[in-house]
Amino acid sequence: MIKKGDWVQIHQIVLKAEERTARIPEDTKLCPVELWVKGFIKEDASLGDEVEIETLTGRLVRGELIEVNPRYNYGFGEEFIPEVLQIGLKLRGILKDGEN
Numbered sequence: 001m002i003k004k005g006d007w008v009q010i011h012q013i014v015l016k017a018e019e020r021t022a023r024i025p026e027d028t029k030l031c032p033v034e035l036w037v038k039g040f041i042k043e044d045a046s047l048g049d050e051v052e053i054e055t056l057t058g059r060l061v062r063g064e065l066i067e068v069n070p071r072y073n074y075g076f077g078e079e080f081i082p083e084v085l086q087i088g089l090k091l092r093g094i095l096k097d098g099e100n
Contacts, residue, residue: 002045002068007085009038009070010053010063037061038070056089 002008015033022029039053039061051065069080 002041002047002065004041004043006041007038007069007080007082008041008051008053008065009036009067010051010061011036011066012061012063035061035063036066037063041065 012035013032014035017030017032020029020033037053037055039055039059042052042054042060045051045065047065047068049065050062052060052062054060069082071080
């Protein structure tokens with residue numbers, strides 16, 4: 001069970017292939033427009049459930065829950081480290097509001 005507040009990734013089909021404009025290349029027309037978003041889950045859930053998350057920028061997004069503690073795949077990190085995420089959140093607050 002994934003708990004409310006956990007860092008997760010969701011997936012969403014934004015446009016099905018048949019909903020895309022005709023003014024794009026043929027091979028592109030065959031593919032849906034997809035979205036993957038990371039954020040904090042708003043309620044307890046299981047993988048595969050339709051859930052709502054809150055992104056780091058405060059945006060609320062719904063989609064299929066596909067991963068817990070997703071890592072960034074930019075090539076110079078290992079596994080997801082929750083403490084690093086918390087450091088970033090705390091630092092944003094300090095920079096925005098000041099230390100007091």
